[in-house]
Amino acid sequence: MILMSGAEVAKSLEQRLQEEVEDLRKRGCQPTLAVLLVGDNPASQSYVRAKLKTAERIGIQARHYELPQSAQQAELLARVRELNVDRQVHGILCQLPLPAHLNADEAVQQIAPLKDVDGLTAANMGLLALGTPRFIPCTPAGILEMLRFYKLPVAGKTAVVIGRSNIVGRPVSILLSQRDWNATVMLCHSKSLQLAEWTRRADLLVAAVGIPEFVTGDMVREGAVVVDVGINRVTDPGRPKGYRICGDVNHRQVAPKCLAITPVPGGVGPMTVTMLMVNTVQAARLQQGLAP
Amino acid sequence: MILMSGAEVAKSLEQRLQEEVEDLRKRGCQPTLAVLLVGDNPASQSYVRAKLKTAERIGIQARHYELPQSAQQAELLARVRELNVDRQVHGILCQLPLPAHLNADEAVQQIAPLKDVDGLTAANMGLLALGTPRFIPCTPAGILEMLRFYKLPVAGKTAVVIGRSNIVGRPVSILLSQRDWNATVMLCHSKSLQLAEWTRRADLLVAAVGIPEFVTGDMVREGAVVVDVGINRVTDPGRPKGYRICGDVNHRQVAPKCLAITPVPGGVGPMTVTMLMVNTVQAARLQQGLAP
Numbered sequence: 001m002i003l004m005s006g007a008e009v010a011k012s013l014e015q016r017l018q019e020e021v022e023d024l025r026k027r028g029c030q031p032t033l034a035v036l037l038v039g040d041n042p043a044s045q046s047y048v049r050a051k052l053k054t055a056e057r058i059g060i061q062a063r064h065y066e067l068p069q070s071a072q073q074a075e076l077l078a079r080v081r082e083l084n085v086d087r088q089v090h091g092i093l094c095q096l097p098l099p100a101h102l103n104a105d106e107a108v109q110q111i112a113p114l115k116d117v118d119g120l121t122a123a124n125m126g127l128l129a130l131g132t133p134r135f136i137p138c139t140p141a142g143i144l145e146m147l148r149f150y151k152l153p154v155a156g157k158t159a160v161v162i163g164r165s166n167i168v169g170r171p172v173s174i175l176l177s178q179r180d181w182n183a184t185v186m187l188c189h190s191k192s193l194q195l196a197e198w199t200r201r202a203d204l205l206v207a208a209v210g211i212p213e214f215v216t217g218d219m220v221r222e223g224a225v226v227v228d229v230g231i232n233r234v235t236d237p238g239r240p241k242g243y244r245i246c247g248d249v250n251h252r253q254v255a256p257k258c259l260a261i262t263p264v265p266g267g268v269g270p271m272t273v274t275m276l277m278v279n280t281v282q283a284a285r286l287q288q289g290l291a292p
Numbered sequence: 293m294i295l296m297s298g299a300e301v302a303k304s305l306e307q308r309l310q311e312e313v314e315d316l317r318k319r320g321c322q323p324t325l326a327v328l329l330v331g332d333n334p335a336s337q338s339y340v341r342a343k344l345k346t347a348e349r350i351g352i353q354a355r356h357y358e359l360p361q362s363a364q365q366a367e368l369l370a371r372v373r374e375l376n377v378d379r380q381v382h383g384i385l386c387q388l389p390l391p392a393h394l395n396a397d398e399a400v401q402q403i404a405p406l407k408d409v410d411g412l413t414a415a416n417m418g419l420l421a422l423g424t425p426r427f428i429p430c431t432p433a434g435i436l437e438m439l440r441f442y443k444l445p446v447a448g449k450t451a452v453v454i455g456r457s458n459i460v461g462r463p464v465s466i467l468l469s470q471r472d473w474n475a476t477v478m479l480c481h482s483k484s485l486q487l488a489e490w491t492r493r494a495d496l497l498v499a500a501v502g503i504p505e506f507v508t509g510d511m512v513r514e515g516a517v518v519v520d521v522g523i524n525r526v527t528d529p530g531r532p533k534g535y536r537i538c539g540d541v542n543h544r545q546v547a548p549k550c551l552a553i554t555p556v557p558g559g560v561g562p563m564t565v566t567m568l569m570v571n572t573v574q575a576a577r578l579q580q581g582l583a584p
Binding site (some may be wrong): 168170171 | 321413414415417420421422423435447448456458462463465466469470474476477478479480481483484490521551
């Protein structure tokens with residue numbers, strides 16, 4: 001059984017990225033990522049710190065913009081527009097979720113498509129759906145990169161994706177069924193009936209449903225490849241912090257049956273930050289008129 | 293067994309469209325569609341004639357632009373840009389396929405998203421993938437409209453789509469799995485193995501594969517709903533023209549097993565033209581600042 005390590009894949013990618021950044025610098029371009037954080041959500045703050053740290057390690061300049069919890073939509077949009085036209089900035093990331101009084105979708109859709117390193121604007125989602133992606137959203141991109149790194153078979157295989165979010169399930173289901181991957185893909189969601197009947201037929205199972213340990217051992221076939229996208233906090237009085245992090249897959253039950261599986265934490269999670277850097281370097285190259 | 297008639301559904305839609313056009317005219321807006329035809333492909337000429345005729349019947353003004361077979365890409369792009377900024381034109385359709393020396397994708401992507409009544413630009417495909425479609429491509433839109441008209445059950449059902457084209461299979465697979473429809477969708481294609489094993493489980497089967505009578509009786513379950521998107525010419529010396537038109541489904545074998553099925557011709561085909569008119573009226577409304 002292969003335990004797919006996000007840290008291992010990320011490390012190999014980071015080496016390549018450092019070289020690409022070096023190359024861009026020699027051409028007079030310092031790849032730069034603007035990270036926009038609104039409010040004081042501790043999880044968001046911690047994600048932003050991780051992104052800034054990774055950027056620094058790779059040589060990407062990260063600019064950190066903060067707006068207060070009380071920020072108004074107009075302020076947020078104005079900031080995005082400012083960054084859109086700032087020629088020193090190649091990528092813009094608006095850390096989600098935003099405070100509830102703000103319209104996150106409007107803000108994200110305002111980002112210039114060439115700087116949309118999260119790949120969530122309509123223009124970029126459309127290019128992805130049409131089979132010519134410019135920026136692949138970070139979590140789907142990370143999943144594909146892990147499958148590639150561990151040379152896991154996908155073409156001609158049956159893939160079942162659980163969860164139809166715009167950030168993970170939807171794009172990964174589209175990508176896996178395109179010519180680059182050639183999987184036969186079924187997309188399941190909260191309104192799917194007899195879910196286990198489908199998951200048991202999956203050669204590749206992607207769980208992105210946001211429910212702790214939703215996928216149990218009886219739902220997975222022997223020899224499956226399982227990608228666990230969930231990052232859930234579960235109360236656990238036995239732990240120092242009073243909780244533990246678990247995925248959407250019951251790892252203890254499922255792992256023994258798998259050809260390969262991602263752990264949580266340490267699987268898809270670390271890849272997401274790295275793929276943001278891949279997209280930022282890609283954005284800088286595109287804005288320099290270089291080939292992707 | 294319900295034989296889903298495109299003509300019947302189209303007729304009911306056209307009545308509604310005529311009223312909407314009348315309403316727009318009272319507001320001083322004459323909905324107008326520009327149809328761009330390049331070269332002398334007889335099938336394209338016949339499709340364009342059908343579109344012009346339908347537009348006229350509904351009260352949509354159709355402007356017909358022709359470019360010669362020898363037209364250059366720059367001419368084509370210039371014409372599209374001209375129509376993009378023409379405030380009298382609400383919808384632009386570039387009839388496909390284009391002559392082989394032209395870049396069809398570049399031309400289509402040049403169309404202003406608000407006038408892209410075929411729904412094929414990245415911006416509109418992205419809105420569709422994100423669950424907030426502006427213009428649904430005409431064939432997928434026609435399929436959904438027929439399912440709605442005949443009140444066929446989709447939510448919670450298993451849908452299998454064969455064919456992953458950007459015009460039909462891909463968008464219809466995305467739409468059926470969204471909240472409006474809630475089907476559990478599997479997208480199959482030329483690299484899918486054991487196809488029949490999947491199609492036999494389909495409550496709803498959409499065949500958009502372009503191979504005459506590809507779906508045979510043994511591939512379909514009793515009580516399935518079957519949508520046949522294919523329009524194939526098959527040599528038939530017994531016919532006056534030397535050929536007959538058939539779908540991607542072996543109708544004779546499959547129809548007796550179905551809860552409902554579309555015939556070919558007379559099924560999805562007639563809907564496609566009508567949905568173009570729906571999108572054109574929608575484009576006029578959007579450009580007038582009216583609610584969709």
